[in-house]
Amino acid sequence: MSFQSEKLGGHMAAAVTGLDLNRLPDRTVRSALLDLLHDNLVLCIRGQTLAPPAFRDAMAQFGSPMLRKQLARTVECAEVNIISSEDRDELGDGRKIVNGANWHTDDSFMREPCSLTMLYGVVVPSRGGDTQFTNMYEAYADLPDDTKARIDPLKVVHKYSSSRKLTHVSTRPAEEMAAMPEATHPLVRTHPETGRKALYLNPNRMERIDGLERTESDRLLDRLIAHSTQARYQYRHVWRQGDIVIWDNRCTMHKANADYPEGERRLMHRVIVAGSVPV
């Protein structure tokens, strides 16, 4: 089993071709893919045709797939969620919802957020619908030393439905909301595998910086968000049908774009794998 790889963005993202994940990668390939992911933060595996159980099994090579109730799930496989141009806020007002339309990192409202997300382009529109990524290692590294010294010890409260959220989030049953109370995470986290420091922000889920007055907290969060989402830290993935894009939520943020032509369909299958408490 062998594959070819190429860089996609200047400072992050790579693509591999030559793999059919219906055959599970052996240890050497798996470890080479993980190295590529750690070096590039976003890894696209091109040209896949995978039924949901095969997608789940292939992604299980990178971690333990987790169940997520906040999104619809495929009938064939509960660990494979659906992100679709047809998504609606079913339990709320029923209106169309674009999951992930603002910068975010997946799952930060959980105490142990997922480490990786895998998104598989089952149906992609003729144009638009790109996913943008931003490199949170570089965003942190470029901060002035006095800012780093100030923010390194700070912690942030994250909530599923934060008062700072920029978009409508899908309505969840009361018992589910009770099972996902606030989580407090470091503002700067150390990646458990690379040892590198990254800003850990989630504009849609962060409520406040622990110990700061609201105004000061909002000002600092807004400043860090504006800094880390500058074009120079970004990579924009233009989807091809059959792409699986794997990203590392511990050192990136991402955002969906619902800018494809009216009436065109965009259907993604998604798997997330378990992470650990951010430190």
Ligand code: SIN
């Ligand atoms: C997500 O935020 O997980 C979805 C991204 C996308 O649909 O492009």
